[in-house]
Amino acid sequence: MKGEYTGAGRQLLGIWLTNACNLRCTYCYIKEKSDLTIDFDKAIEIIHSQLRQPGGILEVSFMGAEPLTRFDLIRRIVETILAEDWPRPVCFSAATNGTLLTEEMKPWLVEHRDVLMLGLSYDGEDEAQDINRSGSSAAIDRDFFIETWPDQMWKMTISRDTAGRIDRDIIAMHERGMAFSANAAYEEQAWTEEQIGGYELALYRLARYYADHPDVQPCNLLYSRLDAVICPEGERQPCYCSAGESFSFFDMQGRAYPCHMFSPMVLPEERTLHGQFLPQDTDYEDPRCSACPLRGVCYTCMGTNYAYRGDLRKRDPMHCRLFMAQIRASMYMMLLKAGRKTRYTQQDVRNMAAIRTLNEAFESGRIGME
Amino acid sequence: MMKMNFEMPNRNPEQENQEGSLIEQIGEKIEEVKSGIAEMIEEVGKKIEQAEEAGDVKESGEEKEEFDNNGSSCGRGHGCMGSMWCGRQRP
Ligand code: SF4
Numbered sequence: 001m002k003g004e005y006t007g008a009g010r011q012l013l014g015i016w017l018t019n020a021c022n023l024r025c026t027y028c029y030i031k032e033k034s035d036l037t038i039d040f041d042k043a044i045e046i047i048h049s050q051l052r053q054p055g056g057i058l059e060v061s062f063m064g065a066e067p068l069t070r071f072d073l074i075r076r077i078v079e080t081i082l083a084e085d086w087p088r089p090v091c092f093s094a095a096t097n098g099t100l101l102t103e104e105m106k107p108w109l110v111e112h113r114d115v116l117m118l119g120l121s122y123d124g125e126d127e128a129q130d131i132n133r134s135g136s137s138a139a140i141d142r143d144f145f146i147e148t149w150p151d152q153m154w155k156m157t158i159s160r161d162t163a164g165r166i167d168r169d170i171i172a173m174h175e176r177g178m179a180f181s182a183n184a185a186y187e188e189q190a191w192t193e194e195q196i197g198g199y200e201l202a203l204y205r206l207a208r209y210y211a212d213h214p215d216v217q218p219c220n221l222l223y224s225r226l227d228a229v230i231c232p233e234g235e236r237q238p239c240y241c242s243a244g245e246s247f248s249f250f251d252m253q254g255r256a257y258p259c260h261m262f263s264p265m266v267l268p269e270e271r272t273l274h275g276q277f278l279p280q281d282t283d284y285e286d287p288r289c290s291a292c293p294l295r296g297v298c299y300t301c302m303g304t305n306y307a308y309r310g311d312l313r314k315r316d317p318m319h320c321r322l323f324m325a326q327i328r329a330s331m332y333m334m335l336l337k338a339g340r341k342t343r344y345t346q347q348d349v350r351n352m353a354a355i356r357t358l359n360e361a362f363e364s365g366r367i368g369m370e
Numbered sequence: 371m372m373k374m375n376f377e378m379p380n381r382n383p384e385q386e387n388q389e390g391s392l393i394e395q396i397g398e399k400i401e402e403v404k405s406g407i408a409e410m411i412e413e414v415g416k417k418i419e420q421a422e423e424a425g426d427v428k429e430s431g432e433e434k435e436e437f438d439n440n441g442s443s444c445g446r447g448h449g450c451m452g453s454m455w456c457g458r459q460r461p
Contacts, residue, residue, distance in 0.1 A: 164378055194389065197396030204376040204403055332403065335410040344421045347430035352411075352418050359411060362404075 010057040012242070013050050014249035015043055016265055017073065021065030023097050023134040027159050027185035029266055029307075033065050038252040043077050046250045051086045062094040063249070063260060071105055078116055092116040095155060099139040106144065113148050120145045121155045122180075124169020128162045146178065154180040160191040164198025166221075167205040174216050181220050186318045187308050196318075200325040207333035214337065223297075223330040225347075226354035231296030237285035241302055244278025261303025273306065286315045288369035293361050298323050320369045328362070331355050374406050375399065 018037040019030070050058055060081075062074055078092055091114075098120045101109075109118065123129045126137035145154075156173060158166055166182065173180045184199070191199075203221065210218045223229050231237075244258030256276035257263040264272055284302060289295045300319070302312045309316065334351050341348070361367045379395035381388055421427050 193393045194396065197393060197400065198378055200400055201376045201378055201396065204374070208376070328403070328407070332407055332410075335407065335414050338418065339410060339414045343426070343428065344418050345428045345430040348418055349422060349427060352415055355411060356415070359407065 010059060010246065011050070011055050012059050012061055012247040013047070014061045014063045014247065014260055015046060016064060016249070016251045016260065016263070017043070017062045017067050018064040018070045020069040021097070022069065022099060023066070023136055025133045026161065027132065027157060027188050029188055030065055031264070031266055036252065037070050037073065040073060040076060042252065042254050043073070044080060046254055047077070047081055051088060051090060055088055057089045057091065060090065060092045062092065066097055066100065067094040068096050068100040071100070075108060078112065082115065093119065095119045095121060097121055097133065097136060098141070098145065099136050101141060101144065110148055117149050117152050118145065119149070119152045119155060121157065123156050123158075123162060124166070125172040128165065128169045131161050132157060132159045142176070146176070151179070154178050156180045156182040158182060158184040158199070160186065160189050160195045163191060163195045164202055166199065166202045167209060170206055170219055171209060184322055186316065186322070187304055191318065196321060199322060200329070203325055203329035204332055207329045208336065210333050211336035211340070218333065221326050222333055223327070224334065225351070226330060226334055226358065227350040229297045229327065230293045230354055230357060235296060236283060237289055237295040237298070239280055239282075239284045239302070241300070243303060244276070245280050248276040259303050261301070261307050266307055278302070284313050286313045286369070289315070292367050292369070293358070294323065294327060294367055315369070317369060324368055327358065327367075331358060374403055
């Protein structure tokens with residue numbers, strides 16, 4: 001049975017397909033690259049074990065270094081699973097650097113596009129892509145991805161080297177008509193003060209672009225509903241992540257982890273954290289954030305907290321600084337938009353009240369962990 | 371409201387301690403934005419208050435009422451399946 005990509009009760013199953021990758025992106029977090037690849041029978045055994053359990057749609061995600069290095073294996077696994085009937089629907093996905101796509105792969109991918117979705121990693125303008133991702137822009141057939149999977153978001157990563165130009169890169173993504181999610185990578189390479197400041201200035205330029213183009217929906221870095229970012233008094237920082245809940249990850253030996261960040265793909269063997277599930281009712285609040293009104297929406301990745309700081313709750317102060325800059329830029333964007341209006345709505349009134357509250361919190365130092 | 375300049379300051383090859391002075395200039399620009407924001411809060415706030423007093427504030431309706439972070443449920447995608455997975459949950 002073929003699966004839909006959305007819906008209640010769905011489960012994401014990450015499978016570590018291969019260690020192989022042809023690129024060397026500046027921010028890559030994978031511990032070591034090699035030709036090591038999962039055994040076909042092991043992959044089938046893992047997928048069968050999950051398909052036999054009750055639940056909604058199962059999405060199998062081929063993860064790795066670069067999944068398309070083993071397109072042959074992906075194809076064999078997908079065809080084998082689809083050849084049988086299962087009590088729950090199943091579909092497949094993979095995030096790819098896109099450089100290994102060949103003309104021979106395309107007809108099969110088009111034929112299977114409803115059951116296998118490929119999401120491209122692309123970092124903005126071609127120049128940014130080349131800076132971050134081994135000069136790979138010319139090797140990618142972007143149009144094929146746009147035409148074949150128009151609803152699939154692209155992953156845009158912001159590195160320290162492209163931090164000061166994200167406005168250009170994000171505008172380029174909008175102009176291509178792509179849905180994307182932009183995210184900063186700072187764990188592998190520390191950002192300098194100049195790069196952090198450059199990021200903040202670029203965010204203000206981006207805020208101005210959105211005010212000048214009200215028909216373009218702001219990307220995930222900026223917030224339009226500022227009343228919704230303020231955490232009610234007494235509420236704890238929520239656990240946003242689906243790791244160990246609707247997402248789990250299996251390595252090449254078939255061992256389970258809440259997500260790949262806890263696995264030997266990223267960590268030395270002695271630090272890995274086994275088990276498919278993480279308790280979701282545990283308090284994951286970072287004590288340094290307890291007084292911050294942004295704690296309700298300030299995202300955190302428990303996997304990177306654990307991998308880089310040894311504690312599921314411990315956020316990166318760098319993340320804190322970048323997030324504060326995003327909120328300031330969001331305030332600026334919404335003030336610019338409101339300043340140009342001639343008629344107001346109740347939402348403008350709520351936004352304005354929230355901007356005042358946030359401004360006071362910034363001034364009194366209640367926002368921020370340091 | 372003054373027009374703020376968000377361009378990255380240029381490096382001055384003549385100057386000693388270029389790095390330090392660049393960071394200082396960026397810092398000054400960001401401080402300028404902060405006071406610009408405070409000024410805008412006054413100006414725009416007043417306009418909205420006047421509209422409220424005149425009973426000229428519409429019910430919202432055109433805005434999305436739910437919290438929208440435009441992407442993955444945690445907002446983080448690097449090193450995560452976020453953008454592949456949560457992003458698609460949006461209608
Ligand atoms: S902005 Fe900083 S202090 Fe506030 S919740 Fe986020 S990490 Fe914590």
